[in-house]
Amino acid sequence: MTATVGREARAAARASDVWKVYGSGEAQVVALRGVSAEFERGRFTAIMGPSGSGKSTLMHCLAGLDSVTRGTVSIGDTTVTGLGDAGLTNLRRDKVGFIFQQFNLLPTLTAKENILLPMSIAGRRPDPAWYDTVIDTVGLRARLDHRPAQLSGGQQQRVACARALVARPEVIFADEPTGNLDSRSGAEVLNFLRNSVREHGQTIVMVTHDPTAAAYADRVVFLADGEIVSELIEPTADTVLDTMKKLDVPAATEVGNP
Amino acid sequence: MLRATLKSLLARKVRLILSGLAVVLGVMFVSGAFVLTDTLGRSFDAVFADAYAGVDVSVAAKPKVTVGEAEGDQVAPAFPADVVGRVRAVPGVAEATGVVSADGARLIGSNGKVVTSLGPPQLGQNWTGESDLVELRQGRAPQADDEIVVNVALATAAKVEVGDRVGALTAFESKRRDFTLVGLFGYSGGRDSVGGAHEIGFTTPAAQRLMLGKPDTFNSVTVRAAGGLTPEALRDDLARALGPQYEVKTGEQLSADAAASFKEGLSFFNKVLLGFAAVALLVGTFLILNTFSIIVAQRTRELALMRAIGASGRQIIGSVVLEALAVGLIASVLGLGAGIGVGALLAWAFGTFAGGLALAGLGVPPAAVVSAFAVGMLITVVAALLPALRAARIPPIAAMQDVATPDRPLTRITVSGAVVTAVGGALLAVGLTGNAGGGTLPVILGGVLFAFIGVALLTPLLSRPVVSLLGGLFAWSVPGRLGRLNSGRNPRRTAITAAALMVGIALVTGVTVILDSAKSSIAKTAESTLDAQLVISGAQTGPRQPVFDPAVVDRAAEVPGVNTVVGIYNDNAVVDGGRMRYVVALTDLAAMGQIFHATAQAGTIATLRPDQVALSVSGAKELGKSVGDRLTAQFARSEGSHTYTVTAVLPDDRSIGSIMLPRGAGAEFTSPQPFSALVQLTPGTAVSQVQPRLEALVADNPEVSVADRASFIEQQTSGFDTLLTMIQILLALAIVIAVLGIVNTLALSVLERTRELGLLRAIGLRRAQTMRMITVEAVVISVFGALLGIVVGAGLGAAVVRALRDEGITDLVLPWSQIGVFLGLAALVGVVAAALPAVRAARLNVLGAIAHD
Ligand SMILES: Nc1ncnc2c1ncn2[C@@H]1O[C@H](COP(=O)(O)OP(=O)(O)OP(=O)(O)O)[C@@H](O)[C@H]1O
Ligand SMILES: [Mg+2]
Numbered sequence A: 001m002t003a004t005v006g007r008e009a010r011a012a013a014r015a016s017d018v019w020k021v022y023g024s025g026e027a028q029v030v031a032l033r034g035v036s037a038e039f040e041r042g043r044f045t046a047i048m049g050p051s052g053s054g055k056s057t058l059m060h061c062l063a064g065l066d067s068v069t070r071g072t073v074s075i076g077d078t079t080v081t082g083l084g085d086a087g088l089t090n091l092r093r094d095k096v097g098f099i100f101q102q103f104n105l106l107p108t109l110t111a112k113e114n115i116l117l118p119m120s121i122a123g124r125r126p127d128p129a130w131y132d133t134v135i136d137t138v139g140l141r142a143r144l145d146h147r148p149a150q151l152s153g154g155q156q157q158r159v160a161c162a163r164a165l166v167a168r169p170e171v172i173f174a175d176e177p178t179g180n181l182d183s184r185s186g187a188e189v190l191n192f193l194r195n196s197v198r199e200h201g202q203t204i205v206m207v208t209h210d211p212t213a214a215a216y217a218d219r220v221v222f223l224a225d226g227e228i229v230s231e232l233i234e235p236t237a238d239t240v241l242d243t244m245k246k247l248d249v250p251a252a253t254e255v256g257n258p
Numbered sequence B: 001m002l003r004a005t006l007k008s009l010l011a012r013k014v015r016l017i018l019s020g021l022a023v024v025l026g027v028m029f030v031s032g033a034f035v036l037t038d039t040l041g042r043s044f045d046a047v048f049a050d051a052y053a054g055v056d057v058s059v060a061a062k063p064k065v066t067v068g069e070a071e072g073d074q075v076a077p078a079f080p081a082d083v084v085g086r087v088r089a090v091p092g093v094a095e096a097t098g099v100v101s102a103d104g105a106r107l108i109g110s111n112g113k114v115v116t117s118l119g120p121p122q123l124g125q126n127w128t129g130e131s132d133l134v135e136l137r138q139g140r141a142p143q144a145d146d147e148i149v150v151n152v153a154l155a156t157a158a159k160v161e162v163g164d165r166v167g168a169l170t171a172f173e174s175k176r177r178d179f180t181l182v183g184l185f186g187y188s189g190g191r192d193s194v195g196g197a198h199e200i201g202f203t204t205p206a207a208q209r210l211m212l213g214k215p216d217t218f219n220s221v222t223v224r225a226a227g228g229l230t231p232e233a234l235r236d237d238l239a240r241a242l243g244p245q246y247e248v249k250t251g252e253q254l255s256a257d258a259a260a261s262f263k264e265g266l267s268f269f270n271k272v273l274l275g276f277a278a279v280a281l282l283v284g285t286f287l288i289l290n291t292f293s294i295i296v297a298q299r300t301r302e303l304a305l306m307r308a309i310g311a312s313g314r315q316i317i318g319s320v321v322l323e324a325l326a327v328g329l330i331a332s333v334l335g336l337g338a339g340i341g342v343g344a345l346l347a348w349a350f351g352t353f354a355g356g357l358a359l360a361g362l363g364v365p366p367a368a369v370v371s372a373f374a375v376g377m378l379i380t381v382v383a384a385l386l387p388a389l390r391a392a393r394i395p396p397i398a399a400m401q402d403v404a405t406p407d408r409p410l411t412r413i414t415v416s417g418a419v420v421t422a423v424g425g426a427l428l429a430v431g432l433t434g435n436a437g438g439g440t441l442p443v444i445l446g447g448v449l450f451a452f453i454g455v456a457l458l459t460p461l462l463s464r465p466v467v468s469l470l471g472g473l474f475a476w477s478v479p480g481r482l483g484r485l486n487s488g489r490n491p492r493r494t495a496i497t498a499a500a501l502m503v504g505i506a507l508v509t510g511v512t513v514i515l516d517s518a519k520s521s522i523a524k525t526a527e528s529t530l531d532a533q534l535v536i537s538g539a540q541t542g543p544r545q546p547v548f549d550p551a552v553v554d555r556a557a558e559v560p561g562v563n564t565v566v567g568i569y570n571d572n573a574v575v576d577g578g579r580m581r582y583v584v585a586l587t588d589l590a591a592m593g594q595i596f597h598a599t600a601q602a603g604t605i606a607t608l609r610p611d612q613v614a615l616s617v618s619g620a621k622e623l624g625k626s627v628g629d630r631l632t633a634q635f636a637r638s639e640g641s642h643t644y645t646v647t648a649v650l651p652d653d654r655s656i657g658s659i660m661l662p663r664g665a666g667a668e669f670t671s672p673q674p675f676s677a678l679v680q681l682t683p684g685t686a687v688s689q690v691q692p693r694l695e696a697l698v699a700d701n702p703e704v705s706v707a708d709r710a711s712f713i714e715q716q717t718s719g720f721d722t723l724l725t726m727i728q729i730l731l732a733l734a735i736v737i738a739v740l741g742i743v744n745t746l747a748l749s750v751l752e753r754t755r756e757l758g759l760l761r762a763i764g765l766r767r768a769q770t771m772r773m774i775t776v777e778a779v780v781i782s783v784f785g786a787l788l789g790i791v792v793g794a795g796l797g798a799a800v801v802r803a804l805r806d807e808g809i810t811d812l813v814l815p816w817s818q819i820g821v822f823l824g825l826a827a828l829v830g831v832v833a834a835a836l837p838a839v840r841a842a843r844l845n846v847l848g849a850i851a852h853d
Helices: A055-062 A084-096 A113-124 A128-138 A153-166 A183-200 A237-255 B002-011 B012-050 B084-091 B153-156 B204-212 B231-242 B251-298 B298-310 B313-353 B364-390 B411-432 B437-474 B476-488 B491-529 B552-556 B589-595 B617-623 B687-697 B710-753 B755-760 B766-804 B816-843 B845-850
Strands: A011-022 A028-041 A042-049 A070-075 A094-101 A170-174 A204-207 A217-222 A226-233 B057-061 B094-097 B101-103 B106-108 B122-126 B134-139 B148-152 B165-170 B173-187 B199-200 B219-224 B246-250 B534-538 B562-575 B580-585 B612-614 B628-636 B644-652 B658-663 B676-681 B704-708
Touching: A011 B617, A028 A055, A028 A070, A028 A226, A042 A055, A042 A237, A055 A070, A055 A204, A084 A094, A084 A113, A084 B766, A094 A153, A113 A153, A128 A153, A128 A183, A153 A170, A153 A183, A183 A204, A183 B552, A204 B165, A217 A237, A226 A237, B012 B251, B012 B313, B012 B364, B012 B710, B057 B231, B057 B251, B084 B094, B084 B219, B084 B231, B084 B476, B094 B122, B101 B204, B106 B153, B122 B204, B122 B845, B148 B153, B153 B173, B153 B199, B153 B491, B173 B552, B199 B204, B204 B644, B219 B231, B231 B246, B246 B251, B251 B298, B251 B313, B251 B364, B251 B437, B251 B491, B298 B313, B313 B364, B411 B437, B411 B766, B437 B476, B437 B491, B437 B766, B491 B710, B491 B766, B491 B816, B534 B687, B552 B562, B552 B676, B552 B687, B562 B589, B580 B589, B589 B676, B612 B617, B617 B644, B676 B687, B687 B704, B704 B710, B710 B766, B710 B816, B755 B766, B755 B845, B766 B816
Parallel strands: A042 A204, A042 A217, A094 A170, A170 A204, B122 B199, B148 B173, B580 B658, B612 B644
Antiparallel strands: A011 A028, A011 A070, A217 A226, B057 B219, B057 B246, B094 B219, B101 B122, B106 B165, B134 B173, B148 B199, B165 B173, B534 B676, B534 B704, B562 B580, B562 B628, B562 B676, B612 B658, B628 B644
């Protein structure tokens, strides 16, 4: 299956020896300990690991939402580390898409306006053909004029996905996008994400807790205690679960509260 | 429950500070007014107690016309000098001194200009030697009639020294007379004046002639009682001995009387200040209502949780009201403190700039404290009541829902708004058409209040279309579009914020419309009716109107090129033994008729004989007189009352005043000299040819000048501009509070939308764009408020102007340039108000904001 995407592509996002330390002295927490990883273009990567292992932190650092303590992060050919607020804002606007676990949409805007928001902020017009493709893929054409309050949780997440896709960013980061959804709506969203990778060559990095969700990805990276400890290519729910179990034993004693 | 309330209060202190500030400012205004008037009142008490300290008993003739402090100066009439002898003959009198003391002695300073006073009197007196109070500081007493002494305060103001030749204008001589300054005097305790009064001491004959107009007269006798006799006992003896034409009072009574008349003025002043404070507090109420509504909305989940774990609706109301009480209490304390400071500052400014009033110690009257707490806490609790009720209606289930509070329909609020507005309109209509009997002012004010509240209730409905229209101006950019959406997002919140600004702007606009209309009507009337090319008159700088020598009128008539002249005197007089009325005396009614192109409605317009009077149509109607009827009038300086026969009735807009008396009456007025003369030139004569010659006639009176018609009209209406400026300054406070309201609403909204802002920043909104978004929201709200205010204010103003049509205000002037300025200012206010919240929003940590709960 990887063959259909091709391996020749450079990495869409890369972390080299990234350290992230929160606080200082007694309260110091080392969230990432020298993480190096590449997320290839046109692939769907999942990041898994026990709670508190640094998944969200890694994703935030990759996306330019948070700064790293040491090491470098780059998106495409842009080095994220060292960019100022304006540079980071531009990066987020032009090269990155986001899907959060919840609260993805502005309540004052309609679904369509929400989808087009990053492009309007940037002052760009969407490619009409691509826009139509995205809308049809997420299956929201009938709901475009509705406000978020009038949509179900799953529909809201699909709007968020459409928003991330429409701008064709270098990479989309999703932090537990299905965390708040039941299994059916979750499956809809995941299918949709996988299709956008398979059919349109989008790059997606997704943090998840759920082995079933991780099984939609092309590759799973496992984090434990701030380090990458394992990796699975072409995962299935079972292989993911097995790996998780192996990781969970030491992690549970250490974190204490999984 | 109490602990939970206090905890939540502390957690929200920043949010409450701004709304508390509105109460602080309002309370400051209220208590400051009380502190100011109390301090000034006690200072005046001290001044008068001092001025009469050396007087046991004083004798004066009963005044012919009694006037209040607000209406003009009381004239203590002159009486023959032999009264002093009669007083002295009464047993128990140790010492009796004849005194001349009257207002209107104006020294001409070394710069050639008359020394003016902003309030304290300018007394001309006979020098009666040193006393417990008065001490000669330099030089000697006046011995010849062209010698004077002055108090140090006056010498300093006039920049003159002992030995100088100085000019002065006096009550009975409004042309310069020169004197040699032979001495300076001051007062016990090293003071240079008593309450800032300017005093000139003449020899007794000079004082009698110049200040009383008659030789061998005095206007009071000060008496010292022989040992063992109380002033009260001596007073009663004297009163019996002198008979009912004389008023005998103890020094204490005199000082109390004098102070009382001042306090009347002060209490009026106090009421005016309290009126403005009420406006400020009304605006503050809107602001607090809004803050508590927002806080309750933001706490929905918390309150629902409390309900879920068993708190009753009552307890919820209690907790919100308690929170309000605490805010009100703190704000009242701070407001009282600030009010005391402001009161002290204003009293000091008053004492310093209005003529050296020595201030009694700062006083905090009970009224200041009581009103501060009553007003501060009451307003806060009343404003918090609605939000508290809403809080109690939050269902426990709301704790479990991720509530996007649904838009409640605006029907109820709109209907009640319409009803309240209609009530306000009805009250206004009743009040303005004069159908409210004695309660006109309260009815009108009530109408205005209801109108404001009604419009405020209608505002949410209006806000949708208007805000989206206004916001449309900014919709060309994404931040602008988002800001526009945000300002339309919660119509109630936007509405109340805008309504707070509306109140201040509406009042300013309304007052401007009324005053501008009055000004323009007066100017237009003058332009169309007044056929006088030149006017001799003085620009009034102090409480007294400058007057000039009546001979000027006659000499002006003889200047080549002058067709006719009419000189005008004015005063209050007792007409037909009844009410006090404003009267004028004209040197020549025929000349007036010619200048105003008047044709008599009844009778004939001709020079009045000494026993004739002319009335205006409304004057005739009020008095119920027609041509041939008689009326009596008692003037300030006339011996008995005079009887006049009505010979003419003139149209209102072609007459000066409603009762026009002959020239002889003017000589018996308080100020027995004309204050103005209208000069009509023969056709074809250039103004520039006559003006210098008229100026030469009044060259010896530096207070008086000759103006052409345009500048005369300008002079007449300049008072309106001053009044307008003062009102605008006082209302500025209400506008400042409204601005605080905008800051507050925005700050709370930014807080409420933290996650949204985080999301926007995450998907690429720049800092500058974030700030612009907030600024657009603020500008839309404040311009909306200003628009409302302008519309409501112009409406109110137009209604009042319409009601005053019969009073001669026929012109409705809408101050377009002012309106433009208000809109511009409102936009600026929005930008300023947005500054802090915008910076705060732009500085948000993106990650923290997204995680924010
Ligand atoms: N702002 C912060 N300040 C201090 N410590 C933090 C902060 N954010 C995260 N941490 C710590 O860093 C570590 C990694 O946190 P992170 O949120 O990345 O975990 P996660 O893998 O996403 O966990 P979960 O699956 O529960 O979301 C944790 O120990 C956490 O306590
Ligand atoms: Mg996480």
